Amino acid sequence: MSDILRLLARSTSVSKATAPPKPKQSATPTPVAEVKxxxxxxxxxxxxxxxxxxxxxxxxxxxxxxxxxxxxxxPQTTKNxxxxxxxxxxxxxxxxxxxxxxxxxxNGPATLDPVEVRSLLKQHKLKYTILATLGSRKELLKAAQEEEEKEEEDEPEGGKTASKKAKTKKIKKNKEGKGKGKDDNEVAAPRTSTSTKLDQIFPTPIQTFEELRTNYNISKRLYENVMAQKFTTPTEVQMGSLPLLLDGTRHLVPGLEECDVDLMTIAPTGSGKTLAYAIPAIDHLIRTKHEEGDSYEKGIRVIVLSPTRELADQIVNEFRKLLLGTGIKVVGMKKTLIPKERRRARDTSNEEEDEDEGEDSESSEEDDSEEDGNEVEAINSTVARSRKGIAVKSEIMVATPLLLLHAIQLCPDLFPVSKVSRIILDEADVLLDDLFLSQTTSIISHLTSPSLSFSFWSATMPSNSETLATKLVSSHPSVPSGNKTRKLVRLIAGIKDSSLPTIRQTITYTASERGKLTALRQLFSSSLKTPCLIFLQTIPRAQALHAEIMYDLPTPNRIAVLHSNLSETARSKVMDSFRAGEIWVLITTDLLSRGVDFRGVNLVINYDIPTSVASYIHRVGRTGRAGREGGMAITYYTEEDVKYVRGIVAVMEKSGGAEGLQKWMLDSLPKATKEEKKELKKKGVKERRARAGAADNKKSRISTKSGYDRKIEMRRKAAVHMSKKRKIRGNEDSDDESESEWEGFAQLLPTAAV
Structure with a gap:
């Protein structure tokens, strides 16, 4: 009984005692980093x-x-x-x-913390800049007010009152000053790179290709085609450009909400730019096809422009790998796709116009009626051919500018471009150069879709090309008529205007042309790494070097030459042989310096110095592609090239792949003037031009033989040539004598005897 009383006493004493306060529990434990x-x-x-x-x-x-x-x-322990x-x-x-x-x-990816996003962008060297904000004036004013409201929300309460007054005054001045005498649909002046400070954005980049399916919801078939290429991780340019170009998640990018985006991408050579713009283009077409359903009509909806045929063929092959099983088709523009009737009709019309300039008006009207009849017949024949379908059934067109422009002008029924919603300019700095600018602008003028978007891609983009691209986008009719504001965003992946750091770059002084050839032959006999590309300034020099070294390798027929004077079949045959490993050394001009993908190239030799810094970057970029290490680039320069070397050495120093390069060399090199740089870019080095004088030809001659030996060789060749001509003439004379008519013995007798 006493034990029971003790237990009851203990329990009452414990219940009366104050229990220690329990810690407050939350649904999720607070992290340690958030304590202070x-x-x-x-x-x-x-x-x-x-x-x-x-x-x-x-x-x-x-x-x-x-x-x-x-x-x-x-809750505390109470009654309730x-x-x-x-x-x-x-x-x-x-x-x-x-x-x-x-x-x-x-439906989109989970946004990371802004600090984490910035550190991730800094780690991969990705930088986004808004070059211009375009659209109708109403939309621009509306977007400006929304930005100001966001800034006011982020500001502290004390500074809001002072900033509101200043901003309202600015808005009133802008409305009163800019609104006088101007329509609402007029295009506002774009904010370009000439301003002192440009706006930056920080979108979340993708880190794996699996995010394309899980977070960005691209087509399942397209995702399977991407993974079938066995890509491990996306490159920097793919990490940065895909979130901006994919339609499904563009509205989630901070700073680009409810805006249409035009993208300018600057990334090193071999970094995967083709895949970066191919995936969004195909995904856009698949979404469009799914949304339109039965009303979907096939036709050209995406145009990809490239400066060379070789690059266009390569782009077509890359698109075909990604289009398997999607129902979308791609076609490469060729001259054979234009019917002969259209070309003949145009040629005859041009000839008749030239001939009939001085004739009367009546005869000109008759000729015009005949021409119209011929054109109608040609149109009817091509319409019958278009029903069979060559280019009409393809949604993606890859072409060079001049060929596509002729196709649009001659055959608008075979190549309808009214539904083109995306135009992609690969190697945009060349397409915006003087050589292609008029063709590119005229093609864009034929594109009338209100939802047209632009994208520019290149490894080098000078400031004048950026301003031209901004004017090209702002002058298009779709900008003022659109319901949304448009922003031209520039993405820089890596260091701008530099080559890949994985490429080992050297520069060698050879003093003269004979020194170049001697250094090249020493390289052949000591440490030649094949496959190898050798770049020269002109076609005659490429042919001369090929004739000089074609038997220098121990195995014959392993050296070939490729230039624009060859036929299309011959060029494609040389390219296939080089890719197959049948050709070890390929001598070429700047025809192959841009965009063409040779993944196995181990050595690039600049036998002639490039005509610009951009040309050097693109030449060197033929090796070390797709992150492949072990590529090497060698540049030879002579006494005539010293004043043009400074820019190349600066690129080597910036990229960090130069060997044996010291700072005193860069400081001691002379600087070329702007006029000299322009002349070099347009015509090349004066001593190596095709129409140089006799004295310059001696300096630029590709040969190691002395003048006396060359004279003997030239005399020997001339003697052989003349002997062949004599034999041909002798054979012709004998044939003429045998074919002459027989006049009897009278012609052999003297006149007196007759």
Whole structure:
């Protein structure tokens, strides 16, 4: 009995004692890093909570996933403790259900913390800049007001009142000054790179190709084709450009909400630019086909322009790999796709116009009626051919500018471009140069779709090309008529105007042309790495070098030459042989310096110095492609080239792949003037031009033989040539004598005897 009383006394004493306070429990444990919050961390925490509250409302704003839930205090032990516990559990359950619904309804990637995004972009050397904001004046003013409102929300309360007054005055001045005498649909002046400070954006890059399917929701078949190429991880240019170009998640990019985007991408050679613009283009076509359904009509909807045929053929092959099983087709523009009737009709019309300039008006009217009849017949014949379908059934057209322009002008029924929604300019700095600029602008003038978007791609993009691209986009009719503002975004992957750091680059002084040839033959006999590309300035020099070294390798027929004077079949045959490994050394001009992908090239030799820094970057970029290490580039220069070497050495120093390069060499090199650079870019080095004088030809001659030996060789060749001519003439004379008529013996007798 005493034991029972003791137990009851203990229990009463314990119940009367004050229990230690229990710690407050939250739905998720607070991380250790958030115990001591700095001012920046507090601001980030406030933004996260505001985003979580907006997400709970399931609004149309970008969704931010927040893992921190509001803390719920544990109810104290009172009479109504059970009811409060039930209410707390119900609150937790509701909070979790709301976040689960947000996760289920989000169609895009989960946005990372801004600090993490910036560190990720800095790690991969990705930089985004808004070059211009375009559109109608109403849309521009509306976008400006929305940006100002966002800035006011981010500012502290004390500084809001002072900034509001200044901003409202600016808005009133802009409305009063710019609005006088101008329509609302007039295009506003674009904000280009000439301004002192440009706006930057920080979108979240992709890190794996699996995100294309899970987060960006591209077509399943397209994703399977991408993974079938056995790509491991996306390159820098693919990480940065795909989030901006994919239609499904562009509205989630911070800074580009409810905007149409035109992209200018600058990335090193061999970094995977073709795949970066091919995936969004194909995904856009698949989405369009799915949305239109039965009303979908086949026709050209995407145009890819390239400066050379070789690059165009390569782009077509890359697209075909990604289009397997998608129902989308690609075609490479060729001259044979234009019917002969159209070409003949145009040629005859031009000839008749030239002949009939001085005739009367009546005869000219008759000729015009005949020409119209011929054109109608030609159109009818080509319409019958178009029903069979050559180019009409293809959604993607890859072409060079001049050939596509002729096709659009001669055959608008075979090549309809009214539904083209995307135009891609590969090697855009060349297409915006004086050589192709008029053709490129005239092609774009034929594209009348209100939803046309532009993208420019190159490894080098000078400032004048950027301004031309901005004017080209701003002058298109789709800009003022669009319902949304448009932003031209520039993406720089890596270091601008530099080559890949994985390429070992050397520069060698050879003093003269004979020194070049001697150094090349020493390289052949000591440390030649094949396959090898040798670049020269002109076609005659390429042919001369091929004739000089074609038997220098121990195995015959391993050296070939490729230039634009060859036929299309001969060029394709040489390219196939070089890719197959049958040709070890390929001598060429700048025809192959841009875009052409030779993944196995180990050595690039600049036998003649490039005509510009951009040309050097593209030449060197033929090796070390797709992250492949072990590529090497050698540049020979003579006494005439010293004043042009400084830019090349600067690129070597910037890229970090130069060997044996010291700073005193860069400082001691002379600087070329602007006129000299322009002349070099247009015509090349004066001593190596095709129409140089006799004295210059001696300096630029590709040979190691002395003048006396060359004279003997030339005399010997001339003697052989003349002997062949004599034999041909002798054979012709004998044939003429045998075929002459027989006049009898009278012609052999003297006149007196007759």
């Amino acid at each position: 919050l700095t001012t920046a961390a507090r601001r980030r925490d406030q933004k996260r909570r505001a985003a979580a509250n907006a997400a709970n409302g399931l609004s149309g704003s970008p969704i931010t996933l927040v893992t921190v839930l509001p803390q719920v205090d544990e 403790g059970k009811e409060e516990k039930k209410k707390g559990k119900k609150r937790k359950r509701d909070e979790v259900e709301k976040i689960d619904t947000v996760v289920a309804t989000s």
